[in-house]
Amino acid sequence: MSSPDLLAQDGLVQDRPAALRRILARPELGSLIAAVAVFLVFAVVAEPFLRVSSLGTVLYAASTIGIMAVPVSLLMIGGEFDLSAGVLVTTAALTSSMVSYQFTAVTWVGVLVSLATTLAIGWFNGWMLGRTKLPSFIVTLGTFLMLTGANLGLTKAISGTVSTKSIADMEGFETCRRLFASEVTVGGLTIKATVWWWLGLLVIGSWVLMRTRFGNWIFAVGGDAAAARAVGVPVARTKTLLYLGVGFGAWVLGQHLLFSFDTVQSGEGVGNELIYIVAAVIGGCLITGGYGSVVGSALGALIFGMASKGIIYAQWNPDWFKFFLGAMLLLAALLNAYVKRRAERGPR
Amino acid sequence: MSGETKIDEAKTDGPMNGELLSLEGVGKSYGTVRALQDVSLTLRAGEISCVLGDNGAGKSTLIKIISGLHRHDEGTYTLEGEEVRFDSPRQALDRGIATVYQDLAVVPLMPVWRNFFLGAEQGLRRWGGLRLDADGMRATTREALAKLGIDLHDVDRPIGTLSGGQRQCVAIARAVHFGAKVLILDEPTAALGVKQSGVVLKYVTAARDAGLGVVLITHNPHHAYLVGDHFTLLKRGRMAGSHPRAEIGLEQLTTEMAGGSDLAELSHELARPGLPDSPSDPLSDSLPDSREERSQP
Numbered sequence: 001m002s003s004p005d006l007l008a009q010d011g012l013v014q015d016r017p018a019a020l021r022r023i024l025a026r027p028e029l030g031s032l033i034a035a036v037a038v039f040l041v042f043a044v045v046a047e048p049f050l051r052v053s054s055l056g057t058v059l060y061a062a063s064t065i066g067i068m069a070v071p072v073s074l075l076m077i078g079g080e081f082d083l084s085a086g087v088l089v090t091t092a093a094l095t096s097s098m099v100s101y102q103f104t105a106v107t108w109v110g111v112l113v114s115l116a117t118t119l120a121i122g123w124f125n126g127w128m129l130g131r132t133k134l135p136s137f138i139v140t141l142g143t144f145l146m147l148t149g150a151n152l153g154l155t156k157a158i159s160g161t162v163s164t165k166s167i168a169d170m171e172g173f174e175t176c177r178r179l180f181a182s183e184v185t186v187g188g189l190t191i192k193a194t195v196w197w198w199l200g201l202l203v204i205g206s207w208v209l210m211r212t213r214f215g216n217w218i219f220a221v222g223g224d225a226a227a228a229r230a231v232g233v234p235v236a237r238t239k240t241l242l243y244l245g246v247g248f249g250a251w252v253l254g255q256h257l258l259f260s261f262d263t264v265q266s267g268e269g270v271g272n273e274l275i276y277i278v279a280a281v282i283g284g285c286l287i288t289g290g291y292g293s294v295v296g297s298a299l300g301a302l303i304f305g306m307a308s309k310g311i312i313y314a315q316w317n318p319d320w321f322k323f324f325l326g327a328m329l330l331l332a333a334l335l336n337a338y339v340k341r342r343a344e345r346g347p348r
Numbered sequence: 349m350s351g352e353t354k355i356d357e358a359k360t361d362g363p364m365n366g367e368l369l370s371l372e373g374v375g376k377s378y379g380t381v382r383a384l385q386d387v388s389l390t391l392r393a394g395e396i397s398c399v400l401g402d403n404g405a406g407k408s409t410l411i412k413i414i415s416g417l418h419r420h421d422e423g424t425y426t427l428e429g430e431e432v433r434f435d436s437p438r439q440a441l442d443r444g445i446a447t448v449y450q451d452l453a454v455v456p457l458m459p460v461w462r463n464f465f466l467g468a469e470q471g472l473r474r475w476g477g478l479r480l481d482a483d484g485m486r487a488t489t490r491e492a493l494a495k496l497g498i499d500l501h502d503v504d505r506p507i508g509t510l511s512g513g514q515r516q517c518v519a520i521a522r523a524v525h526f527g528a529k530v531l532i533l534d535e536p537t538a539a540l541g542v543k544q545s546g547v548v549l550k551y552v553t554a555a556r557d558a559g560l561g562v563v564l565i566t567h568n569p570h571h572a573y574l575v576g577d578h579f580t581l582l583k584r585g586r587m588a589g590s591h592p593r594a595e596i597g598l599e600q601l602t603t604e605m606a607g608g609s610d611l612a613e614l615s616h617e618l619a620r621p622g623l624p625d626s627p628s629d630p631l632s633d634s635l636p637d638s639r640e641e642r643s644q645p
Binding site for chain 2 (some may be wrong): 043062211213215216217219220221223224227228230231233235286290291340
């Protein structure tokens with residue numbers, strides 16, 4: 001509690017310089033500084049890093065994380081985890097491929113069934129969470145393991161091997177490829193379709209979070225679900241919608257994997273869910289929810305992209321990449337905890 | 349005591365005049381545990397009705413029934429002359445019953461203005477209500493706070509950076525702004541120091557002057573007596589007394605609250621040989637105030 005002299009006559013504290021504090025309190029600030037630092041380090045030590053073609057490679061690596069980091073960060077701000085997000089991407093690609101191959105010769109049918117499937121799995125995660133009141137860590141650990149098993153089991157049962165058959169000769173393949181896996185080259189800079197998807201999701205996600213009623217609810221259910229419920233916020237529905245968002249992101253990325261390689265390996269995706277969470281945390285999301293930024297998650301994904309490719313350009317041993325990622329995560333989590341303590345403690 | 353004029357106002361009202369809310373013989377059981385039985389309470393507009401009781405007396409069960417979190421299973425609950433049964437806090441809110449809980453009044457990490465409008469956000473008309481009217485909501489928050497005499501310029505700061513008393517004040521201003529008719533306050537001063545408690549009680553009377561009916565739940569008879577028009581005492585889920593202000597003094601209220609004969613017995617047990625008894629020393633005053641240092645969650 002404050003000393004009494006800080007209280008104005010009505011018990012309210014005089015405001016400190018608000019503009020400066022607001023900039024310092026931005027959740028993205030830490031990740032912005034880190035992104036600039038990582039960029040400068042590789043710009044100095046790795047000569048190929050600054051080439052225009054490298055930028056395209058870095059952006060592509062960042063986008064394959066960033067597409068999922070947008071919905072995952074929204075979910076984390078809403079106070080929940082999704083450990084099934086990584087394998088869900090593979091499920092999306094497998095579903096699309098196998099439905100198209102087994103039932104029709106048109107890729108669009110598979111693409112739409114895949115969307116319905118990922119949304120249904122997202123809904124299941126949210127419904128289980130609302131119904132059972134179990135922690136989302138447990139619920140989605142369950143779906144993670146089930147999906148990992150089903151991806152392998154169903155693929156082997158249907159196609160006899162661990163990968164799907166090529167669907168490259170099907171009707172609609174070229175259009176789908178243009179939508180999910182094309183690339184545009186402008187003056188040596190090659191930009192893949194995932195970068196556009198990432199930017200689109202980033203703009204929509206950030207706008208929804210900061211500028212809509214639903215965004216207000218995301219902060220509230222993550223910050224204090226009981227308080228949110230008491231003022232009439234539909235807590236369970238808000239969280240379920242966030243899981244549907246993760247399902248949508250997994251669908252987009254899954255279709256990209258399918259249409260850029262035309263076959264899918266059924267064992268992929270395990271472990272990526274943690275990378276998405278790392279990107280969100282580096283971007284300023286609190287593990288406990290209620291605070292964070294979608295733009296920050298994009299910076300987190302960008303750091304991932306720069307570091308994973310920069311290590312190769314610098315001809316360092318890529319084995320150290322995970323070490324670097326872990327160190328970044330710990331630093332970010334410490335910074336976030338510090339910011340939260342400052343934001344929550346009383347006036348001094 | 350400086351509340352003498354208010355008693356007269358309350359008296360001149362007829363018994364049914366402005367009656368907002370009334371409970372008749374209300375009871376609630378959780379399984380085989382009877383948390384509350386045969387409790388009656390009447391609330392008029394522009395009146396503060398205090399509910400006093402020790403821990404476990406049934407105060408929170410009573411709040412939960414009034415605010416729609418739980419349904420009563422005995423007795424009747426009448427709101428503006430119509431019997432009601434609420435399935436959710438949302439329904440109660442829609443009927444003008446706002447509750448300010450001690451712990452979950454607000455979301456600490458969210459800015460003041462986002463908290464103020466939480467669950468009742470305003471959209472911009474040219475965006476079809478989709479886009480939040482952030483500037484409008486900031487301005488409205490400032491105005492609504494100013495109306496209750498709270499001057500807070502930076503409504504963008506996280507509400508968690510305000511003190512406990514200030515947060516209570518924002519929550520009260522919020523209820524008044526959104527047209528609540530009944531305001532339920534759950535131990536608004538329990539975690540506060542003397543000065544902050546005074547500030548909160550001042551805004552409670554401001555809400556009363558704005559024409560709201562206020563149910564003030566507390567275990568501090570001193571705070572209750574400063575503002576209350578009517579006092580209901582709960583003990584182990586039952587009513588242990590119901591008095592209009594004119595019929596009871598602070599000393600009597602304190603004694604009843606502390607358990608009357610129980611307190612006398614306690615002070616006898618605690619009395620040290622050789623020292624004189626001090627039976628009039630109210631336990632209930634020092635308890636809540638000494639908790640001020642622990643108030644920040």
